[in-house]
Amino acid sequence: MGQPAKIAVMNRIDALFARLRREDRRALMPFLTAGDPDLETTAALLDELLGRRGLADLAELGIPYSDPIADGPVIAASYTRALGRGVRLAAIFQMLADWRRRHPDPPIVTMVSYAIVHRHGVDRYLAEARAAGVDGLIVPDLPVEEAEGPEGFQTRCAAAELKLIQLVTPTTPRDRAVRIARSSSGFLYYVSVAGITGERQHLPPELAENVAWLRTQTELPICIGFGISRPEHVRQLAPVADGLIVGSAIVRRIQELAASGLNREALVAEIGQYVEALGQARAVSPTASA
Amino acid sequence: MAPPTTAPLSATTLPDALGRFGPFGGRFVPETLMDALAQIAEAYAAAQADPAFQAEMNEYYRHYVGRPSPLYYARRLTESVGGAAIYLKREDLNHTGAHKINNAIGQVLLAQRMGRTRVIAETGAGQHGVATATACALTGLECTVYMGEEDIRRQKLNVFNMRTMGAQVVPVTTGSRTLRDATNEAMRDWMATSKWTHYTIGSVVGPHPFPMIVRDFQSVIGREARAQCLDQIGRLPDAVVACVGGGSNAAGMFFPFLDDEAVELIGAEAGGRGLSRGDHAASLTLGRPGILHGSFSYVLQDDDGQTDDVHSISAGLDYPGVGPEHAYWKQTGRVRYEAIRDDEALEAYYRLARKEGILPALESSHAVAQALKEAARLGPGKTIVVCLSGRGDKDAYEIARLRGEPLV
Numbered sequence: 213m214g215q216p217a218k219i220a221v222m223n224r225i226d227a228l229f230a231r232l233r234r235e236d237r238r239a240l241m242p243f244l245t246a247g248d249p250d251l252e253t254t255a256a257l258l259d260e261l262l263g264r265r266g267l268a269d270l271a272e273l274g275i276p277y278s279d280p281i282a283d284g285p286v287i288a289a290s291y292t293r294a295l296g297r298g299v300r301l302a303a304i305f306q307m308l309a310d311w312r313r314r315h316p317d318p319p320i321v322t323m324v325s326y327a328i329v330h331r332h333g334v335d336r337y338l339a340e341a342r343a344a345g346v347d348g349l350i351v352p353d354l355p356v357e358e359a360e361g362p363e364g365f366q367t368r369c370a371a372a373e374l375k376l377i378q379l380v381t382p383t384t385p386r387d388r389a390v391r392i393a394r395s396s397s398g399f400l401y402y403v404s405v406a407g408i409t410g411e412r413q414h415l416p417p418e419l420a421e422n423v424a425w426l427r428t429q430t431e432l433p434i435c436i437g438f439g440i441s442r443p444e445h446v447r448q449l450a451p452v453a454d455g456l457i458v459g460s461a462i463v464r465r466i467q468e469l470a471a472s473g474l475n476r477e478a479l480v481a482e483i484g485q486y487v488e489a490l491g492q493a494r495a496v497s498p499t500a501s502a
Numbered sequence: 503m504a505p506p507t508t509a510p511l512s513a514t515t516l517p518d519a520l521g522r523f524g525p526f527g528g529r530f531v532p533e534t535l536m537d538a539l540a541q542i543a544e545a546y547a548a549a550q551a552d553p554a555f556q557a558e559m560n561e562y563y564r565h566y567v568g569r570p571s572p573l574y575y576a577r578r579l580t581e582s583v584g585g586a587a588i589y590l591k592r593e594d595l596n597h598t599g600a601h602k603i604n605n606a607i608g609q610v611l612l613a614q615r616m617g618r619t620r621v622i623a624e625t626g627a628g629q630h631g632v633a634t635a636t637a638c639a640l641t642g643l644e645c646t647v648y649m650g651e652e653d654i655r656r657q658k659l660n661v662f663n664m665r666t667m668g669a670q671v672v673p674v675t676t677g678s679r680t681l682r683d684a685t686n687e688a689m690r691d692w693m694a695t696s697k698w699t700h701y702t703i704g705s706v707v708g709p710h711p712f713p714m715i716v717r718d719f720q721s722v723i724g725r726e727a728r729a730q731c732l733d734q735i736g737r738l739p740d741a742v743v744a745c746v747g748g749g750s751n752a753a754g755m756f757f758p759f760l761d762d763e764a765v766e767l768i769g770a771e772a773g774g775r776g777l778s779r780g781d782h783a784a785s786l787t788l789g790r791p792g793i794l795h796g797s798f799s800y801v802l803q804d805d806d807g808q809t810d811d812v813h814s815i816s817a818g819l820d821y822p823g824v825g826p827e828h829a830y831w832k833q834t835g836r837v838r839y840e841a842i843r844d845d846e847a848l849e850a851y852y853r854l855a856r857k858e859g860i861l862p863a864l865e866s867s868h869a870v871a872q873a874l875k876e877a878a879r880l881g882p883g884k885t886i887v888v889c890l891s892g893r894g895d896k897d898a899y900e901i902a903r904l905r906g907e908p909l910v
Contacts, residue, residue: 278677279794281693325793329807331792331804357528379534381534383535388537407534
């Protein structure tokens with residue numbers, strides 16, 4: 213008996229960036245903390261941002277963790293709130309699976325600490341994430357040394373048909389950046405500044421140059437994150453990036469709106485407006501395009 | 503006589519190039535820190551091979567810290583049990599009152615050698631914070647210490663002393679407001695400042711090369727104790743006991759004895775109020791292999807990988823993880839780890855105070871409590887060495903409060 217004919221389905225992340233490249237457009241990737249203020253609101257926000265109106269192209273969903281050393285106060289506090297409300301991994305995957313039934317196309321990437329993946333069991337975690345409709349993982353505390361090689365995490369992600377998105381930072385030596393690109397898939401996450409997540413007034417002037425160099429070393433799309441919060445940031449980076457990631461600025465707004473007692477619909481609408489404004493800033497004129 | 507060197511004497515060659523002790527250790531940190539860690543590993547290897555660095559360290563150890571610390575036969579404590587002879591390795595007599603200064607001076611000198619102008623540290627009980635503030639005052643480097651709000655309350659004296667020496671003490675208000683959260687905040691600071699800032703981690707925890715560096719700097723304890731045993735007793739001890747939070751005094755004490763297979767090595771963890779989740783900090787006794795603070799080791803965490811809140815009467819042992827080399831020693835069976843409850847530690851604190859006129863730190867009281875059990879088990883004619891890692895002045899306020907006689 214032969215193997216059942218396997219229909220080649222392109223990973224949603226690959227499909228998205230292929231399309232955006234054809235259209236010379238940049239991806240906008242909002243970050244949301246799963247379960248802050250609650251999982252119903254997270255699902256409603258995903259509906260708004262990735263659903264019918266298409267304000268954003270893919271989402272990064274943070275899996276709350278008790279000790280997130282790469283995250284600044286805003287995201288760390290959102291994790292503490294979510295955990296305090298009893299948001300658990302099983303409930304997050306259930307929410308995502310339900311959401312995926314309504315939205316077959318937009319890619320979802322989870323950011324998750326290796327502490328959680330390891331405790332859950334690597335292959336079990338990957339299988340459950342895949343079953344919930346997740347397309348890729350960002351594991352910020354898993355270095356390339358653990359990702360590469362035939363036994364590495366990248367191989368296990370590939371076996372589970374998940375992309376492993378790894379980070380390149382301003383402190384990454386260039387030979388190491390190439391190594392990271394080689395063991396990554398989906399896209400590369402370029403960290404704009406040396407430091408933790410959080411909004412920043414200005415982005416470093418050498419950022420565009422560093423990303424442009426990285427582009428000569430890899431075919432992977434490059435998305436830039438950390439510190440992006442304003443339309444001018446988006447305008448500044450759109451010419452060199454394939455996508456832009458906005459995290460703390462959204463998480464902070466969600467927290468403020470939730471704390472002000474706004475109901476879910478109004479909160480979702482407000483966040484939608486903010487993301488829409490950022491999205492409008494990413495239009496690149498053909499001459500500015502690298 | 504040649505001064506003691508900081509190079510490890512044991513034949514052990516761990517960790518490997520990836521910072522692994524068997525399966526444990528490694529570097530589970532954000533990419534932003536990977537290059538800084540590589541730079542430290544490189545600078546440390548060069549410093550280790552540099553006789554001038556070793557000479558400078560030993561000069562400070564001898565004339566500033568007051569090393570070697572005595573090995574003291576606790577006669578009345580021994581008689582109170584009627585078992586094995588108990589010797590105390592008096593790290594409490596070091597300048598700043600604990601073993602933490604051994605590592606702080608080494609790392610701050612390393613920071614200076616690397617051209618760093620600023621040093622950051624996390625602290626629980628405040629002893630590592632004080633030691634780091636001290637080493638920074640000594641070298642003129644800028645110093646910032648992260649400390650949980652709950653620990654600041656428990657350890658006011660150390661906070662006051664750090665500030666007096668010019669360090670900035672930053673209260674940490676996130677999570678459980680203890681050592682674990684202070685470590686998170688220090689790492690976050692370092693993410694943005696590693697180009698000019700050295701993170702002087704205070705225990706044998708965190709990403710490679712920290713567990714190795716801290717162990718090496720603390721190994722002066724075990725090297726001295728081993729030589730003192732041969733000199734004063736004429737043979738090696740039957741057992742060596744040390745308390746284990748992150749595990750730095752224990753690592754430094756045990757490491758030079760690893761190849762002496764007849765010497766039993768015993769670590770005393772914080773058993774807290776009891777062995778239910780949240781009531782203790784006994785990572786090796788009750789935890790599981792997992793990731794915390796950049797390292798794969800034993801961790802107290804739930805089935806989702808979330809770190810447990812932990813408890814110990816002693817702020818220095820109030821930590822849900824433990825150094826990866828201890829995890830390896832547990833796995834290989836070379837070291838036995840036991841949990842000592844808060845009340846047992848307190849009882850040992852009083853017993854040492856009344857039998858010997860020595861007020862131990864609550865951390866070290868766990869080791870004393872374990873040693874009392876081991877002394878009874880081993881019986882007369884045997885010898886136990888206990889690492890008395892620190893003195894108890896800092897704990898007077900908390901003990902008085904627990905007794906219902908607050909000092910202020």
